[in-house]
Amino acid sequence: SQQGEEDPQALSIQEGENATMNCSYKTSINNLQWYRQNSGRGLVHLILIRSNEREKHSGRLRVTLDTSKKSSSLLITASRAADTASYFCATAPNTGFQKLVFGTGTRLLVSP
Amino acid sequence: GAGVSQSPRYKVAKRGQDVALRCDPISGHVSLFWYQQALGQGPEFLTYFQNEAQLDKSGLPSDRFFAERPEGSVSTLKIQRTQQEDSAVYLCASSRRQDLNTEAFFGQGTRLTVV
Numbered sequence: 001s002q003q004g005e006e007d008p009q010a011l012s013i014q015e016g017e018n019a020t021m022n023c024s025y026k027t028s029i030n031n032l033q034w035y036r037q038n039s040g041r042g043l044v045h046l047i048l049i050r051s052n053e054r055e056k057h058s059g060r061l062r063v064t065l066d067t068s069k070k071s072s073s074l075l076i077t078a079s080r081a082a083d084t085a086s087y088f089c090a091t092a093p094n095t096g097f098q099k100l101v102f103g104t105g106t107r108l109l110v111s112p
Numbered sequence: 113g114a115g116v117s118q119s120p121r122y123k124v125a126k127r128g129q130d131v132a133l134r135c136d137p138i139s140g141h142v143s144l145f146w147y148q149q150a151l152g153q154g155p156e157f158l159t160y161f162q163n164e165a166q167l168d169k170s171g172l173p174s175d176r177f178f179a180e181r182p183e184g185s186v187s188t189l190k191i192q193r194t195q196q197e198d199s200a201v202y203l204c205a206s207s208r209r210q211d212l213n214t215e216a217f218f219g220q221g222t223r224l225t226v227v
Contacts, residue, residue, distance in 0.1 A: 030211075030212065030213065031212065031213060033215065033216075035218075041220055041221075042116070042203060042218035042219050042220045042221055043155070043203070043205075043218040044218070045215035045216065045217070048213075048214070048215060050213070088154050088155070092211075092212035092213070098143065098160060098162075098167075098168075098210070098211055098212045099145065099157045099160050099168060099171075099212075100145070100157070100205075100212060100216060101157065102147075102154035102155045102156070103154050104153065104154050105153070105154050
């Protein structure tokens with residue numbers, strides 16, 4: 001079963017606008033990662049945030065993590081048509097065997 | 113190659129047929145994962161290898177699914193007596209470390225269609 005849920009399930013915006021996606025998860029984590037998946041292709045790692053971090057930036061990406069609420073958000077600023085993809089959060093547990101547990105994903109459409 | 117390579121990219125199998133899906137991870141990567149992704153869903157964990165040892169197979173849906181990584185590099189996911197519900201994209205990922213404090217690199221996946 002999947003660890004978390006992402007919200008919204010789908011998001012449609014214009015180029016230049018910001019896109020915000022949220023992820024909620026259920027259990028204690030070591031870190032949380034965001035991945036992008038273009039249609040029919042594999043997943044590409046975007047950013048990793050550790051459980052003791054609250055915010056992280058990478059280029060046009062900004063990720064926040066609130067472990068007390070078991071939630072994270074991914075902000076893409078000044079979006080481009082090339083950002084059109086599905087975005088998944090994935091959690092790495094802090095106990096037990098190592099496996100990334102993925103959320104249900106947000107489908108982002110950026111129109112020119 | 114520089115990335116994770118999976119073959120075949122597409123596989124159509126008749127119900128009841130056995131299939132084998134191959135994954136070539138990035139050279140030197142210790143960890144290897146298999147995931148199953150249904151249409152419109154997120155990837156679901158199947159199994160995890162650390163070198164040649166299969167440390168977690170809790171996600172394999174049934175005993176028709178079997179995975180191996182005999183020399184700690186290439187891995188094969190085998191599905192016996194395929195059924196329609198096995199239709200999905202099967203993703204392989206590798207990571208250079210034993211833990212998950214680093215990114216995982218995914219292959220393009222194998223799209224399996226059982227007819």
